[in-house]
Amino acid sequence: GDSVTQMEGPVTLSEEAFLTINCTYTATGYPSLFWYVQYPGEGLQLLLKATKADDKGSNKGFEATYRKETTSFHLEKGSVQVSDSAVYFCALEDYKLSFGAGTTVTVRA
Amino acid sequence: GAVVSQHPSRVICKSGTSVKIECRSLDFQATTMFWYRQFPKQSLMLMATSNEGSKATYEQGVEKDKFLINHASLTLSTLTVTSAHPEDSSFYICSANPRPGDSAHEQYFGPGTRLTVT
Numbered sequence: 001g002d003s004v005t006q007m008e009g010p011v012t013l014s015e016e017a018f019l020t021i022n023c024t025y026t027a028t029g030y031p032s033l034f035w036y037v038q039y040p041g042e043g044l045q046l047l048l049k050a051t052k053a054d055d056k057g058s059n060k061g062f063e064a065t066y067r068k069e070t071t072s073f074h075l076e077k078g079s080v081q082v083s084d085s086a087v088y089f090c091a092l093e094d095y096k097l098s099f100g101a102g103t104t105v106t107v108r109a
Numbered sequence: 110g111a112v113v114s115q116h117p118s119r120v121i122c123k124s125g126t127s128v129k130i131e132c133r134s135l136d137f138q139a140t141t142m143f144w145y146r147q148f149p150k151q152s153l154m155l156m157a158t159s160n161e162g163s164k165a166t167y168e169q170g171v172e173k174d175k176f177l178i179n180h181a182s183l184t185l186s187t188l189t190v191t192s193a194h195p196e197d198s199s200f201y202i203c204s205a206n207p208r209p210g211d212s213a214h215e216q217y218f219g220p221g222t223r224l225t226v227t
Contacts, residue, residue, distance in 0.1 A: 004152065034214050041111055043202070043218030089153070097213045099152040 002027040006090045006100035013080055013107050021075040021103045023064075023090035028051070031092040033057075033066055033073040037086045038102075046073075080107045110136050111207045115219035122193055122226055130188045130222045132203030138183035139205035143216060144176075147200040159186040190192075193226040 007022040030083065032051045048057035053068035060095040062077045073090060085107045090100040112135040122128045132142055142159040157167045157178050165178035175197075177189040186205075190197050200223055204216035 032214065036218075038218075043204070043220045043222055045218070046214060049214065071217050073200070091214070093212065093214050095213065097153075097216070101150055101152045102147075 001005060002092055002094055002098050004092055004098055004100040005104055006038060006088075008101070008103065010104040010106060013105070015081060015107055015109055016079045017107075019075075019077045019080045019105065021088055021090075021105070023075065023100060025071050025073065025092050026091075027071075027092060027094070029094065030068075032058045033064070033095075033096055034091045034093065035062070035064055035073070035075050036089040036099075038089065040086070044073070044089060054066050080105075082107045082109050111217040113203065113205050113217045113219040115201075115222050117177060117222060118220065119223045120225070122224070124194055125192055127189055127191045128193055128224060130190075130201055130203075130224070132186045132188070132205070132219055134184045134205045134207075136218075137205075137207045139186075139207065140183065140187055140209050141202055142186040142205045143202070144178060144186075144188050145202040147202060147221075153202060156188075167196055179209075190224065193224070195226045198224055198226045 003026045034049045035047040037047045038044045048059040050057040050066035057066045064075045086100045089102045116131045140161045144156045145153040147153045156171045157165045159165045159178045159180040161180045167173045180186040202221045204218040
């Protein structure tokens with residue numbers, strides 16, 4: 001079945017550092033891909049999405065490009081802030097959402 | 110934006126007892142709600158889809174007699190873990206679609222409930 005693999009955390013960074021979280025997927029078709037973010041004490045929120053190959057999703061300074069050739073959807077942000085500390089989930093959608101294991105990111109001031 | 114709440118946020122129960130977790134959509138009506146389970150360092154796993162006024166649809170491998178789901182109103186779904194055992198300890202998350210026919214990714218998620226069975 002469809003699945004998502006993302007890099008294990010935790011990831012600890014200093015403010016203004018560059019963040020990359022790797023995500024690869026396995027799917028029989030051409031799923032839509034997503035990144036969700038979960039801030040402490042809150043529910044998962046959709047961060048960005050891409051629905052077809054070469055699409056780039058972006059939001060709040062985060063970006064991810066749907067790469068069909070490498071079956072990847074890596075999340076990047078050029079300069080993180082303390083407020084970006086959260087758990088990040090990569091996901092794909094067929095009739096339901098399939099999630100990666102989540103990556104905990106901590107940004108230190 | 111749409112808000113989904115869960116109660117309780119944490120619960121500890123003894124082995125053999127049952128525990129109920131509530132999921133509420135606070136500012137919208139949800140004909141469909143979803144229940145997920147997350148093990149430490151693992152992904153969220155869809156357990157079941159809860160439909161208002163009808164039986165829940167369970168994913169393969171999920172025991173429907175173990176995890177009872179009731180969606181009695183358009184704003185409330187409950188998950189009851191019956192005769193809980195330590196292996197049921199997990200993080201349970203619910204979500205809901207604000208509109209009928211919404212795609213799966215348009216769900217709004219609750220903050221989760223940590224269940225510990227001793």
